[in-house]
Amino acid sequence: MPDDTELTVGATAAVLGLTVRTLHHWDEIGIARPTSRSAAGYRLYTEADLERLRRIVVYRELGLGLDEVRAVLDDPATDVVSALRAQRAQLAERVERLTALGGELDTMITAHERGIVLSDEEQTAAFGPGWNPSWPAEARERWGDSAEWQQYAERSAGRAPGDWKAVADASAAAERALAEAMAAGVEPGSPEADELVERHRAAFSAYFPISRSKHVVLGRLYEGDPAFAAHYDGLRPGLAAWLRRSIDASARSHGIDPETAEWE
Incomplete structure (x- = not known):
């Protein structure tokens, strides 16, 4: 102008x-x-x-x-040049931080979409040869809209193969202890059974937080769902029903009625 x-x-x-x-x-x-x-x-x-x-x-x-x-x-x-150089250095640091954040967001997106951010080979190494890498996708199809899936995905995003192996080992050890206790004649509702129920709940809470009430609902699933029942009965015939009874008995000792327990 x-x-x-x-x-x-x-x-x-x-x-x-x-x-x-x-x-x-x-x-x-x-x-x-x-x-x-x-x-x-x-x-x-x-x-x-x-x-x-x-x-x-x-x-x-x-x-x-x-x-x-x-x-x-x-x-x-x-000194204008020095001021601009200082700003350029700060900008480079910010770009680096944003690039790292972008990678973390990609990982989080993958975790929400797939459940486990590991290759099929890494999953097998972490969970053992009996693991099927398609199971996380099936779980997402079934529970992907739940708050628990979101919690599971957020935890998954931060886990390396070694972390998942530790989770898998703890879960497997808890299940073996249940099978051994049943074989030894441990009765649901006994102090030993209650302790094993808590160990099982703690191990699987690594996936998402499991309250005692949720554990009761899961106990029904372990016995009633063919895939879950086959898994537990494969460890010890009748273990799925024994585990459900043990979870119910432990819940009663904490003031929870298994007949009315809900997913909360």
Whole structure:
């Protein structure tokens, strides 16, 4: 625009892609005051004013704070190159952080979609040769909309193969202890059975938090679902029913009625 043209605050904001509120603020703090005012007292910006505003916009987009911008524009002692190099270093650090965050988000997305962020080979190494890598996908199909699946996925995202192997080993050890106790004649409701029920609940709470009430519901599933029943009865014939009775007995000792227990 011609050097003698003066723009209102609204027109200036439109030219620079700013808001009127921003220009008012910059005027109030003294970093970019308009050269003149209209007869009615309205702000008027000259071409020189716009040039300063353009420089402020550039430095702000580069990440400098308003005090730093003021120093660059007004303080003759400020080393502009050094200030920009410092900002460049900070930007590089931020890019690195954002790149790492992007990788973490990708992992979290994969965990929510697949359940376990491991290759088929890594899953087999962690869970043993009897593991089927398609099981997590089947679980997501069945429970993917639940809060428990979200908790499971969030935990899964942070687990390396070694972490999963530790979880699998603890779960398998708890199940073997149940089978051995049943074989030894341990009765549901006995102190030993109650201790094993708590060990089982703790081991499987590594996947998502399992309350005693939820454990009762899972006990019904262990006995009633053909796949779960086959798993436990494969460890010891009748173990699925024995485990459900043991979970129910333990729940009663903690004031929970197995007949009315819900997923909570």
